[in-house]
Amino acid sequence: VRDNDKPFLMPIEDVFTISGRGTVVTGRVERGIAKVNEEMEIVGIKDTKKTVITGVEMFKKTLDEARAGDNVGLLLRGVEKEDVIRGQVIAKPGSIKPHTEFEAEIYILTKDEGGRHTPFFKGYRPQFYIKTTDITGEVELPAGVEMVMPGDNVKIKGKLIYPVAMEEGLKFAVREGGHTVGAGVVTKIIK
Known part of the structure; x- marks a missing residue:
């Protein structure tokens, strides 16, 4: 189902510089529609930054919008590759926030x-593969476990x-050294 009615969200897979034009981010649009000249936010990992989409490209064609399910390159104004x-x-301003702490239900794969x-114990520190990247985190187990x-x-x-x-x-x-050992879903944002 293509989710065009929800606020725009595209996880960034790669970043390029096109000489004379600026910085392009590529990825698959998860939901929503983004039009050229629309303001967006770059969210997560670093401080949230505002930008404007100045171009949308797909299969070497230039488009005026990107929709849910599209694999696109978005040209961003005032953004350096670094x-x-x-x-x-890339998200509609105010639609999603960066967080570090959450509750989740996870399933740990069998051998x-x-x-x-x-088994793993208290203080387990795997990587959480979220959208397009691995982030190290700590797992806190419920009382008595x-x-x-x-x-x-x-x-x-x-965390x-x-x-x-x-x-x-x-x-x-849930991954260890690039190897998937479990799957989870966020049930509540804490911080």
Whole structure:
């Protein structure tokens, strides 16, 4: 289902400079529509920054808008290549905020599913793969839970080392060294 009615959101996959034109970010539009000359925000990891879309490109064609499901390059005004990195999102201003702490339900893959062979304990620090990037974070287990076995479902608190664009219902992967060991969904934003 193409989600054109929701506020625009595109996770950034890559960043380029086009000489004489400026900085281009590429990615797949998750939801909404963005038109040329529309103001947007770059959210997550660094301080939120305002920008304006000055061009939309898809398969070497120039368009006047980007829609949910499109793989596009967005040309951004007043943004240097160094200002933007994979893992940030381009979003309608005010529609999504960066967060570091959240509650989630996670499922830890079994050994047969390609997951861990052993349980993990308090203070577990995996990477959370959120949209397009891995962010290291800490897992806080519920009171009375000492360890989590492969195959378990568990409610956790996650605490990331830097803020990323996040909202309730966000799905993410739990990874160790680029290897997926679990899957989760954000149930509540804390901070």
